[in-house]
Amino acid sequence: MAKITLNGREVDVPDGVNLIQAAETVGVTIPHYCYHPGLPIDGNCRMCLVEIDGARGPQISCNTFVKDGMVVHTDTPAVEKMRKGVQEFLLLNHPIDCPICDQAGECRLQDYYMEYGQYQNRSMVEKVEKNKVVDLGPLVVLDQERCILCSRCVRFCESVTKTGELVIAGRGDHSRIETFPGKKLDNPYSGNVVDVCPVGALTSKDFRFKQRVWFLTITKSICTGCANGCATFVDHRDGTSYRYRPRHNPLVNNYWMCDEGRLSYHALNEDRLVSAMTGGEKQPIGLAMDAVVAKIKVAMKDFGPDSVAFVGSAHASVEANYVMKRLATEVVGTKNVWGVTLTPDGHADDFLIKADKTPNRRAFKLLGLNEDADALKRELSGGKIKVLVALDRNDLAGEGGSEWADLLNKVPDTIYFATHIDDWAPMATVTLPVATHVEQYGTYIQAKGVLQKVMKAYDADGDAVPSYEALGSLARALGTEFEYDDVEQVWTHLREAYPDQLGGLSFYGIPEHGHSLAVPALATP
Numbered sequence: 001m002a003k004i005t006l007n008g009r010e011v012d013v014p015d016g017v018n019l020i021q022a023a024e025t026v027g028v029t030i031p032h033y034c035y036h037p038g039l040p041i042d043g044n045c046r047m048c049l050v051e052i053d054g055a056r057g058p059q060i061s062c063n064t065f066v067k068d069g070m071v072v073h074t075d076t077p078a079v080e081k082m083r084k085g086v087q088e089f090l091l092l093n094h095p096i097d098c099p100i101c102d103q104a105g106e107c108r109l110q111d112y113y114m115e116y117g118q119y120q121n122r123s124m125v126e127k128v129e130k131n132k133v134v135d136l137g138p139l140v141v142l143d144q145e146r147c148i149l150c151s152r153c154v155r156f157c158e159s160v161t162k163t164g165e166l167v168i169a170g171r172g173d174h175s176r177i178e179t180f181p182g183k184k185l186d187n188p189y190s191g192n193v194v195d196v197c198p199v200g201a202l203t204s205k206d207f208r209f210k211q212r213v214w215f216l217t218i219t220k221s222i223c224t225g226c227a228n229g230c231a232t233f234v235d236h237r238d239g240t241s242y243r244y245r246p247r248h249n250p251l252v253n254n255y256w257m258c259d260e261g262r263l264s265y266h267a268l269n270e271d272r273l274v275s276a277m278t279g280g281e282k283q284p285i286g287l288a289m290d291a292v293v294a295k296i297k298v299a300m301k302d303f304g305p306d307s308v309a310f311v312g313s314a315h316a317s318v319e320a321n322y323v324m325k326r327l328a329t330e331v332v333g334t335k336n337v338w339g340v341t342l343t344p345d346g347h348a349d350d351f352l353i354k355a356d357k358t359p360n361r362r363a364f365k366l367l368g369l370n371e372d373a374d375a376l377k378r379e380l381s382g383g384k385i386k387v388l389v390a391l392d393r394n395d396l397a398g399e400g401g402s403e404w405a406d407l408l409n410k411v412p413d414t415i416y417f418a419t420h421i422d423d424w425a426p427m428a429t430v431t432l433p434v435a436t437h438v439e440q441y442g443t444y445i446q447a448k449g450v451l452q453k454v455m456k457a458y459d460a461d462g463d464a465v466p467s468y469e470a471l472g473s474l475a476r477a478l479g480t481e482f483e484y485d486d487v488e489q490v491w492t493h494l495r496e497a498y499p500d501q502l503g504g505l506s507f508y509g510i511p512e513h514g515h516s517l518a519v520p521a522l523a524t525p
Contacts, residue, residue: 004070019061019072020048030074031083031112033090033198034150035062038255040159042151045090047112049082050074058082080116088118093128093173095145103200105213109148128173137165137185139259140194140202144176147201153177153193160256161351163187177201188353191262195245195255206263207243211235219457220247221438222446223261224315226346227356229446230257231513234265234438239458241268241438249513251450258353271420273433274462280426285433285463292430293477295413299386300332307384309336311376312369313391314343314358317442318451319490320434320467321363324391326482326493327475336385338376339369342395342404354447359437362445366501366517380407389415391467392434393422417467433464440466441487441507445517452514453507 001012006028013022020030021037033045041063049058053071058079061072073079090109098104130144154166154177165185169178179185185193194204216235223230223244231249235242244265246257276288283291299307310328312321321339328337341358348355364371379385388411390396396404408414408427416428425431437444439460443453465473472484484490487507495502501517 002066002068002070004066004068004072006072007075013066015066017066019050019064019066022066023061023072023074028074030061031108031116032062033108033148034152036152036155036196036255038160039152039155039196042155045086045148045150047083047086049079049086051076051079083112083116084118087112087116088122090148091118092123093145094148095127095143097146101146101200102203102208103146103197107200108198130174130176136179136202137190139191139205140185141205141208142177143201143203146199147177148199149175149177150198152196152198153202156193156196157185157187160192161187161189165190166193188258188260188349189256189351191259192246192256204243211237211242216242217457219438219455221454221457222359222444222452223257223264224359224437224444225258225261225264225357227354227358227361227447228253228352229359229444229450229452230261230352231452232257232261234268234457236438236457239461241265241457249452251448251513251516252446252452253352256352260353267420268436268438271422272436272461272464273418273421273425273431274460274464275433276463277425277428277431279429283430288430288432289474289477292415292432292474295387295415295429296332296389296478299413303384303386305333306335307386308332308334309376309379309385309388310334310338311388311390311396312337312339312364312367313393314339314341314361314364315393316360316391316467317437317440317444317454318360318363318366319442319484319487319494320391320471321360321367321369322494322497323468323471323475323484323490324389325367325369327471327478328389330482331475331478331480336379337369339364339367339371340373340376340396342373343393356447359446360444362447362449362517366445366498377404377407380411383410385411387411387413387415389417390424390428391417392419396424417470419464432470433460433462434467434470435460435464439464440468442466442468443507443510446514449517450514451510451517453510 002015011026023030030048032048034042043060043063048061050061051073052059132143134142136142157166165183194202218233221232221234223232230253231247233245233247244262248255276283276285343358345355346357413429416431417434418425419436437454438457441456445451468484476483491507
């Protein structure tokens, strides 16, 4: 730690950090545009100028690193005057189109103008006009007139993706962001330039003109598009998700996420299952649950507990898979408890995208579920399974192809807990609706073994409830004492069942960046 004097107050700050970071640790905000903690320092916007005793003139705090004994002033009249000058310069040629700008409400030009604005126009010349609605690539639109040339987007393409599509062309007040001749901004992470842009110059084609940001509620979640499980914000309104944005997590995805994951939020709003179905027809949830209970009881009585099989899902939460296992082993008493997924591997890279396109396959290892797909196939083909209970998106019916479809058709009764109307939902004997990951509290274990929690963004529509709640209700209906209507109730038993990995943890006690489960079974292959 270094001891510095900040605005007349002696404070301890971490060694080796710049003044912007140091000030943040003690609750002081130094305004800035070009600085971003995930990008190389450029120091071009000059908004972060501060006074330092003994220095020759003002210093930029993004590229000035703390030293023991340093005396720093961020709130003097001289500093305020410098910031007002920078703001006036940046706004000199800026269009006054805030009412139609997608960035309105989360624009730093607007925010800082309230503190350091020059409210009387002193310009005597017309504004420089630049190109508007420039199509940079599949995901991003550029308005050159709004750009303040902070170079964040250029540095992202140079240092993070190393694809170099963006450049600053021209000179003086005619400088502008452009794509390199003959190139489009179409790398797998291009949407991140929208996130790093501090103004309204770079906007998302997907989100453009969909919602005003001040109407949106922000909830911490994760991307479920692959095993990396990037930490995200889900921005939503009235039970509809409108966008994913990357959330900083140094253990998982740093500040970034891929474009495919960014757009995967659409699935949260489309083809949702909100009512129970029996034989493909809509059914009241109470009657459907009664039918499930009756079929399981008949199978147990006539053929024994092992005639009932349970298959977990690598797309469902740790809590859902755990309650399923407990229902299977403690209530039904079957040995047929599986954690099988047929989701095929897909594209991967050496940055964030993983070939495994399931978000929670590691939960199978933690819970000790049988992952042998061939063994499950043999059990199904033997004709001994009379009732098959499956959690959401285990892909036996969809990705399994005709061979698995034929095996499932041989099972007299299939019970499916589903979030969406997929291939299996209308085919199952009884399909029960459950909530998506943004409609419930839960945890997922990503590829490196980091346990992350997701927070509930909004209630599910119709009869859908969290998976652990639906499974708990089924257990209760089968004559047992356990039933779950809160995630912490599940965690009371989870940490008792797995003390080496989860002992001492609670759901709300899981750190913001997750908890690394340092056990051999969860090591990255």
